Amino acid sequence: MIDLTPFWDWFRELYATTGIKLTIFYDAFDRARFANGFLTSIQLMGLCIVASIVIGVLGAWAQGSRLRLVRAVTAAYIQFFRNTPPLVQLYFFYFALGSYLHVTNNLGLAVPIVSNFTWAAICLSLYAGAFNVEIFRAGIEAVPSETVDAAEALGYGRLAAYMHVILPLAFRISLPALNNNLVNLVKTTTIAYAIAVPEMLYVANQIWSDELNVPEMMNVLLVIYVALVGVVVYVMGRWERAMRVPGYMP
Amino acid sequence: MLRRAFMAGIFAVASALLASVPLSAQTLDKIKQRGVLVVGTKADYKPFGFRDPSGKIVGFEPDLAKDVADRLGVRLELEPVVSANRMQFLQQGKIDLMLATMNVTDERKKSVGIVEPSYYASGVNVFVSRKIALKRWDQLKGQKVCGIQGAFFNKYVPENYGADIVAFRGQNEAETALQQGNCVGWLYDDTAFQERLADPKWAAFEMPLETILTEPWGAAVRLEERDGPWGQFMAKTIADWHRTGKLIETEKKWNISPSAFLRKAREQNP
Numbered sequence: 001m002i003d004l005t006p007f008w009d010w011f012r013e014l015y016a017t018t019g020i021k022l023t024i025f026y027d028a029f030d031r032a033r034f035a036n037g038f039l040t041s042i043q044l045m046g047l048c049i050v051a052s053i054v055i056g057v058l059g060a061w062a063q064g065s066r067l068r069l070v071r072a073v074t075a076a077y078i079q080f081f082r083n084t085p086p087l088v089q090l091y092f093f094y095f096a097l098g099s100y101l102h103v104t105n106n107l108g109l110a111v112p113i114v115s116n117f118t119w120a121a122i123c124l125s126l127y128a129g130a131f132n133v134e135i136f137r138a139g140i141e142a143v144p145s146e147t148v149d150a151a152e153a154l155g156y157g158r159l160a161a162y163m164h165v166i167l168p169l170a171f172r173i174s175l176p177a178l179n180n181n182l183v184n185l186v187k188t189t190t191i192a193y194a195i196a197v198p199e200m201l202y203v204a205n206q207i208w209s210d211e212l213n214v215p216e217m218m219n220v221l222l223v224i225y226v227a228l229v230g231v232v233v234y235v236m237g238r239w240e241r242a243m244r245v246p247g248y249m250p
Numbered sequence: 251m252l253r254r255a256f257m258a259g260i261f262a263v264a265s266a267l268l269a270s271v272p273l274s275a276q277t278l279d280k281i282k283q284r285g286v287l288v289v290g291t292k293a294d295y296k297p298f299g300f301r302d303p304s305g306k307i308v309g310f311e312p313d314l315a316k317d318v319a320d321r322l323g324v325r326l327e328l329e330p331v332v333s334a335n336r337m338q339f340l341q342q343g344k345i346d347l348m349l350a351t352m353n354v355t356d357e358r359k360k361s362v363g364i365v366e367p368s369y370y371a372s373g374v375n376v377f378v379s380r381k382i383a384l385k386r387w388d389q390l391k392g393q394k395v396c397g398i399q400g401a402f403f404n405k406y407v408p409e410n411y412g413a414d415i416v417a418f419r420g421q422n423e424a425e426t427a428l429q430q431g432n433c434v435g436w437l438y439d440d441t442a443f444q445e446r447l448a449d450p451k452w453a454a455f456e457m458p459l460e461t462i463l464t465e466p467w468g469a470a471v472r473l474e475e476r477d478g479p480w481g482q483f484m485a486k487t488i489a490d491w492h493r494t495g496k497l498i499e500t501e502k503k504w505n506i507s508p509s510a511f512l513r514k515a516r517e518q519n520p
Contacts, residue, residue, distance in 0.1 A: 029409055095423075099430050109381055111431040116416070196416040196427070206417060209334050209400040212361045 021213040024220065030207050037203030038224070044121060044189045044199055045228070049182055051125035056132025056178075060170075061162055063137055074133070081130035087191050089127060093119045094195040120192035120199075128185040135181060139174030140166055172243050179236040183229050200224065277346050277471065278480040285324050289315035290345035293330035294421040296445055297504040298351055311349040313500050314369065318347065318487055332420050333400030337362050340470055347484065351439065353465040355402050363476025365484045368466030369497060370441075371511035374403045375457045377428070377443045378435035384458045387411045396424045396433040403463055407437055444507055466511065492516065 011025035024034040062074045081089065094116060102110040114122075143166050151165040193202035204217040281287050291311040292299035299309040307328045319326035329345050336350045340362050353372065354364050376395065378384050391412035397404050399417045407413050416433050418424040421442065428436045436443075440461050446452045469488060471481050491497045492515050501512060 029405065095426055095430070098432075102431065109379055109431055109434075116432065194419070196418055198416075202417075205334060205399055206404060206415075210357075210402065210405045212337065212357055214338060 021211060021216050022220070023207060023211045023213065024217075027211075030211070033198075033203050034200075034207065037198055037200045040117070040197065041189060041199040041228075044117070044124070044192060044197070045186050047121045048124045048128060048185055048189065049232075051121070052128035052132050052182075052185060053178070055125060055129025056136045057167065059129065059133030060136035060140055061159075063133065064140070064162075066158075077126075078130045078133055081127050082134075086124065086127045086188055087194060090120065090123050090191060090195055093123045116192075116195045116197050120189070120195060120197045124185065124188060124192070127188070128181060131181045132178065135174050135177045136170060138177065139170035139172075142173045143169045169245075172240075172245065175236065175240045175243070179233065179240070182236065183232055186229055186232055187225065276479070277475055278478075278483060281322060281324055281346055281480075286327050287315075287319045287322060287324050287347065288327045288329055288345045289318070290329045290331040290336055290339050290348045290350050291315060292332070292350050294332070295351055295442060297506060298441065299330075299349075310370075310500055310504050310506065311351070313503070314491070314496075315347070315349055317491070317496065318484070321487060333398055334419065336400070337470070340472060343472070346471070346480075348470040351441070351467055352470065353402055353439075353463075354468040355465065358402070358468075358470075361473065362470040363473045363481050364468035364470050365476065365481055365488060366468075367485070367488055367492065367515070368468050368511075369488050369491060370467040371464055371509060372439040372441040372467065373461035373464035374407070374437065375440040375443060375461045376435040376437050376459055377446065377452075377455055377457055379454055380456050381454070382434055384435065387459055387462070390435070393435075394433040396428050396436040398424055398438055401438065403437065406463065413437065441506070441509075445505075464511075 008026045008031075011022045015021045015026070023030040025031060059074055059077070062070050065071055065074075098112050098114060098119065101113045103113055105111050147169065148161065148166060151161040156165065189199060190201040192199050193205065196202065200221060204221050208214045208217045289312075291307060291309070293301055293307050295309070297309050299307060299311045302308045307330060312328055315328060316326050329339065331339055331345070331348070331350050333350075333352075336348055336352060337358065339345045340348050348362070349369075351370075351372070352358065352364075354368060358364060376384065376390070384390075387407075388411050390407070393413055394416050395407075395413045397415040397417040398421065399419055401417070404415050404417055408415055415437065416427065418427060421438075424436055424438070427433060440457065443457050446455070447457060469484055471484060475481050492512075495516070498508070498512050498516065501508065
């Protein structure tokens with residue numbers, strides 16, 4: 001284990017000489033809670049990205065279903081989640097819906113089944129998922145009908161054609177728009193602080209309330225989010241290039 | 251190209267760090283000129299600052315704010331604040347004076363101009379269900395405890411007793427989270443629980459621990475004005491409140507159980 005004490009002390013020195021107060025480096029308590037906040041944010045982002053893509057793929061398939069009910073349910077889901085602000089959804093899930101989902105623990109107290117982190121993950125996945133459905137639908141509609149007809153002529157069923165022909169092509173077309181939505185999702189995870197999920201914004205808020213170093217923490221947040229979004233954009237860009245079909249895509 | 255972008259980023263960060271522009275002093279003149287005094291008070295802290303059924307902010311602190319406005323002969327405007335933004339509002343000049351249940355701490359003295367003497371005091375306690383039968387502070391170790399963002403003891407209590415604080419923006423959210431069992435108890439000012447303890451709705455709850463961290467409440471002006479005319483005016487006004495019994499009278503008006511702090515202050519300045 002490398003001894004980081006001199007590194008941390010440099011920040012203490014920085015505060016003493018310049019007044020730039022980065023307690024998240026030299027104060028062990030703040031460092032631990034900020035690190036936890038960072039990890040919670042990453043977890044939330046990771047979970048929501050994966051879940052929202054899965055929702056998008058399933059939703060886009062359900063939209064083309066032959067059953068009217070399935071199409072209606074999908075449309076209702078998209079309208080509900082796309083047309084309401086994510087913060088309102090979060091409050092609705094946590095405070096309104098959460099109040100009905102209780103179990104009684106051994107002390108005889110009613111405790112919620114779903115934690116605030118889980119609610120945030122569910123809510124943000126569904127929110128971003130609703131946009132992803134529309135993004136994938138746009139991609140699916142851009143797949144030439146001749147290609148679909150050719151797949152059918154070769155004996156593919158609806159699901160098989162979707163999985164092996166339509167989706168792989170649609171996915172490539174959808175990637176730039178998906179990229180945008182995922183960047184948005186990464187930034188939207190900060191609203192989880194409203195229901196006290198200890199992610200980065202929440203923790204930063206706690207720290208600046210205690211240490212009164214608002215400008216420093218704001219800047220730390222800014223830098224970290226720029227870096228995180230940069231990572232998402234980079235990974236998506238690599239993926240886009242790796243999936244390119246030579247000659248097919250413009 | 252990349253290096254230039256990097257340098258631009260560094261510059262943006264550095265300029266943001268330096269951007270705490272001092273606002274011009276002489277708030278007192280400005281208030282008289284405008285004919286309006288803007289005071290930041292709580293709007294979710296019954297009975298110290300809350301909204302009446304018509305939506306107007308009333309309570310112990312709004313009454314004190316009204317007295318300040320009357321002394322200046324200007325109109326009063328109340329700006330609702332929460333713990334996490336009250337000092338920033340003052341620093342940014344959004345409010346002229348803060349009367350928002352703020353405990354005096356050494357750190358806060360460096361950020362805002364806390365006026366002496368203090369006008370009230372509160373300690374820290376936990377509001378919990380009787381079923382938990384809480385006896386000691388260290389029993390909170392590893393337990394989720396609701397709190398309010400911006401309270402100074404949100405760091406002290408986890409550090410010393412190992413409680414896991416789940417902090418919300420205002421009292422309404424914390425209260426709902428407590429009712430729904432998202433935390434075992436609610437850590438906050440003992441003064442905030444007084445009224446709830448008398449409320450039959452909260453009969454299943456108690457405030458069982460010994461109150462800790464009793465600290466005075468300070469009115470605040472901008473840091474650079476603490477010793478200027480505006481700060482001095484407020485210091486004189488608050489001393490006056492103690493001398494004339496205005497604070498004890500206002501406390502009675504809002505049915506707040508008599509605080510030891512005010513009685514002691516009265517005895518010291520007969």
